[in-house]
Amino acid sequence: MNLLESMAIDAAKNLAPVLAQGAALHPVRATRTCGEVLVTLLENYGVDLVFGIPGVHTVELYRGLARSTLRHISPRHEQGAGFMADGYARVTGKPGVCLIITGPGMTNIATAMAQAYADSIPMLVISSVNARRQLGSGNGNLHELSSQRNIFSGITAFSHTLMCVEDLPMVLARAFAVFDSARPRPVHIEIPLDIIVAPADHLSTRISARSSKPCAAGDRIADIAQLLAGAKRPLILAGGGAVSAGRELQQLAEYLQAPTALTINAKGLLPARHPLLLGSTQSSEATRALVCEADVVLAIGTELSETDYDTVFDGGFRIPGQLIRIDIEAAQLARNYPAAKALMSDAKDALLKLMQKFSDTPAPVGGEANWGSARVASLRKELSAGLDDQARMHHRVLELIRDTLPESVFVGDSTQVVYTGNLTFDALAPRTWFNSSTGFGTLGYALPAAIGAKLGREGLPVVCLIGDGGMQFTLPELASAVEAHVPVIVLLWNNLGYGEIKKYMENRDITPIGVDIYTPDFIAIAQGFGCRAHHVSGQKELVAALRAATQVNVPTVIEISEAEWVEQDN
Template sequence: MTTCGEFLVKQLEAWGVDTVFGIPGVHTVELYRGLPSTQIRHITPRHEQGAGFMADGYARVLGKPGVCFIITGPGMTNILTAMGQAYADSIPMLVISSVNERARLAHGNGYLHELPDQRGMSAGVTAFSHTLLSVEELPAVLARAFAVFDSERPRPVHIELPLDIITACAEHLTVRPRVVIERPTASAAVLEHAATLLSSAARPVLLIGGGCVGAHDQVQALAQRLDAPTALTINAKGLLAANHPLLLGSNHSFDPVRRLVKDADVVLAIGTELGETDHDIVFDQNFCINGQLIRIDIDAEQLMRNHTPTLAIRSDAAAAIEGMLGALEHRQLNTERAGASRTAEVRRELDAEQQSWSNYRQLFDTVLEVLPSARFVGDSTQTVYTGNHLVNTKGSRRWFNSTTGFGTLGYGLPAAMGARLADPTSPVICLIGDGGLQFTLPELASAVEARIGIVVLLWNNYGYGEIKHYMERRDIQPIGVDIYTPDFITIARGFGCVAERAVDFQHLARLLSDAPSDRPMVIEILQATPFHP
C-alpha cells in the first residue's frame, strides 16, 4: 500500500524538490518512509529553526521553495522564527508538519506535542496554512502552495497532516504534472502612461528591490535606457555591476542618496516595499519622495504601503520592465537628466562619508581577491551592517542576510549552509558575530555531517557590541550585553571543523585559500586586531 506520506514525497520529487530539511520524530517518521525510493536529499539540522534558515538560504539562491519536514508542537514553535524571516523577505518555503489525529484535534487532553491551534499560530508568517482532513485534498493543496511560489508574492506555506492521514491509503492518487500559473502582467495602456512620465522627467531615479532578482537583464536595460541613477536594496544587490556608472549602491539611508531621491521629479520603484530596513536604517523617517512615484509590484497591497504612488502597476517585475522598454523605444527622453554625472557626484560624497570604514573595505577586498565568486550570507553583525553599503556583487542572489525585514539573530550559519547546498560551485562566506553564532552554533555539526564546505567569518567583539553602543548613545547603562564568550576555536574543532584565528589581512587571505570544500572553516577575528577600526 502506498501511504499518503509516501505519495507526498513522490509528488514533491515530480515537482522539482531535491532537498528536504528536517529532524525525524515519532510524529513524522511516516513522512520518511518513502524518501529512500526518491532522489530527494535529506539534511538533518540540530534545531528546527536551523531547518527553516537552511531552507531560506537554499530558496534565495535557486528561487525555488525550500522544503521542511517538522514535527507537531515544539517543531512548529521552533521553526516559526525562520518562517517569519522568510515571510518578511518574500522567500518561498514549504513547511510540512504533522499534527495529532483528527479525532484528537483541539480537545486539550494533553496528547504528545499537542497545541490548541497550529494553523492559527502560523497564520502571521504564512501565505496560508492548511490542515489536511482527507487524503484526497493533498494534490490540490500542494498545487495551491506552488501557485503561491510561482505566481504570487512568494512566502511560506504550511501544510499539516494529521497522523492518521499520513498513514492512510493513497493508492488511488496519481502523481500530477506541475501546472505553472502565468505571473500577472500590466496592460499596455498603463505602461504607456508610465513611459510618458519617465520620458519627460529631467531628474528620474530608479529604486530596485528584491522582487527584481529574476530580472537581471531587464533591470540593466531599463537603467541604461532611462539614464537614471539607480539604488538597489540589499536583496537586489548585483543587478547592476559594481562599476556601473548609474549605480548608487544600497545607500538609501545616507544623505547624498536621500537628497537625490527627494530632488527627483519622477521616482520609479520596482519590487521594493520601500520599508525602513532598506530605506531608513537610521530610523529617522527622513527618506522622502517629493516627485511623482511610479510603483511596480506583484503584491497589490504592497503598492499602497509606506509611500503612496502617483501610478501603481501590479505586475511581475520582468514582464513590466520589458513592456516599459517597448513603450520607451521610440520616445525622446528629456536631455537634462545627465544620470551618470549625477550618480558620480553622489558616489564621491558617499566615499567621503564612508572613509571611517576603510578596514571593513579592506576586509571585503581581501575576501573577494581570494574568492572573487564568493556568495555572502550574513547575520545581524557589524561586518554585515557595513557590507550592506560597501559591497556590490557580481550578479544577484550573492548577498543576503537577516538585517532586512524580521532581523533575527542566528540566521547566518544555517542559511549559508542552505546556500552552499543550493549551489556547490560558488564559495559561501557566512558573516556572523559571536553573539549571533551562539544562537545556532550546533549547526556546525550538521555542516560537518553533510560535508558542507563554507567559510564562517566570525567577528568577535565579546558580546552584543552593537546593542551596547546603542545603549550608551542613549545614556542607558549597558546591561545584558557583555555576555560570556566561549572558546570558539576549540568548540569548532570539536565539531570537526577547521578553525583558526586570523591575525591580519595577509593571514586571512592564506586561510581563505586553504578553506576545505567538505567542511566548514571557522575564521575568528578578534576585536583587538588590525581588522577593527
C-alpha cells in the same frame, strides 16, 4: 536496565497508540500511504532537498524518502532547518522544503518562517499535527497546540490542515501556485497523524499545470513609459522583487540615465561600480537628498519599508516627486508611499515591456546635464568620505574576501560587518548578498542559511558573515555541515559581545547591561565539531585561510578579533 532505559521504553509504549491510530484503520504496508505519495509529488514538483529532524510524529512522512531522489539534510534544531531552507531558496529561486514535527518542532521553526515571510522567500513547511479526532481537544496529547494552523497563519501565505487524503494534490498545487505566480512567502501544510498513514494509491501524482506570474497591462505600460520619458531627473528604487530582472533593470536605467538604488536583497542587479549605481544607501542623508530632487521615481519590487529606507529610524526618507510603483502584490502598491501610477505585475515582464515601448524611441534628451552618472559619482564620493574608521575596516575586509574568492555568495547575520556591507558593499551578481538584518532582523540566521545556500550553489564559495553573539544562537549547525560535507566558510567577527547594541545603548546614555557576554573558545569548539578553524589577525593570513577553505569538504571557521586585526601585514 537503568532508569533512563526504563523511562524510554515506557515512553515508547505510551506513544505507540498515538502512532497506531491511523495504522489500525489503514494497514500501512498494504498500499502507498499519504506520506509516501507526498514524497513522489514533491519529486514531481522538482524538489531535490528537504530539511528536517525526524520525530515520532513525522516518521511516516519519511517512509518514502529512502526510495526517492530527495536528499535529506538533518539540522540540529528546527530553526536551523528553516534558515537552511531560506538560504537555499534565496540562491536558487526554488522553494526550500522542511519536514517538521508537531508542536515544539513548529514553534522552533517559527522565527525562520517569520524571517522568510518578511523577506518574501518561498518556503514549504510540511508538518504533522495530532489526529483529527484530537484537534482542539485540550486533552494534553503529545505536542498538542490549541490550533497549530492558526498560530502560523500570520507568518505564511496560507496555513492548511489536510483533513482528507484526497485533498493532498490540490493543496500542494495551491502552494506551488504561490511560489510560481504570487508574492513568494512560506506555506504551511499540516497533516494529521491518521491522514499521514491513510491509503493513497488512488491519488494521481501528476502535477497540475504550473502557474505564471502576472503580466503588465499594455495601457498601464504606455502611461508609465510616457511619464518616465518626460522626466528631467528620473530615479529608480529596485527591491528583491526584481531579483530575476537584472539585465532588464540595467537596460532601463541606462536608457533613462537614472540613478538606481538597490535594497539589500536586490544587491547585484546592477554590476558593482556601474556608473548609475547608488548602492544600498537610501538611509544616508546624501541619497535622501537625491531622491527628493528626482521628479519621477520608479519603485519596482520593493516594499519601500523601514529596514531598507530608514535604518536610522528617523522617518526622514521622502519621495516628493511623482512615484510609479510596480509590484507583484496588489496590496503592496498602496503601502508606505502613495503612487501617482501603480501597476501589479512581475518585475521582469514590466521592464521588458517598458523597453519594448522605448525600443524605437531615442533616449530622452530632456534630462538635466548634471544628473545620471555625474550626480551618482559625486554622491558616492561624498558617502565614502563620510565613513568612520571602523566602517572602512569592515569594508576593506569584505573587498579582500571578494577579491580572493570573486564568485562568493555572502550570507550575513545581524552583525556590525554586515551592517557596514549593507551600506558600502556592491555585489557582483544578484542572489550573492543577503542577510537577516532586514525584515524580521533575527540573530543566528547566517550559519544555517549559508549551509542551505552552499547546498543550492555547490560550485560557488559561500561565506557566512557572523558575529560572536549571533554565532552562539546556532553554533551546533556546524555539526550538520560536517555531517553533510558542506564546506561553508564561516567568517566570525569577534568583538566580545553584542557590540552594535552596546554602542546603541551608549549613544542613548543607557548604562550597557547584558551586552558584554562570555565568549567561548570558538576555534576549539569548531575543531571539536570536525571543522577546520583558524584565528587570523592580518590580510595575508586571511587570504591564505580563505584559499585553504576552498580545498576541503568540511566547514572552515575563520575568526577575526576586531581588537587584534591589523590592516596591513608587515
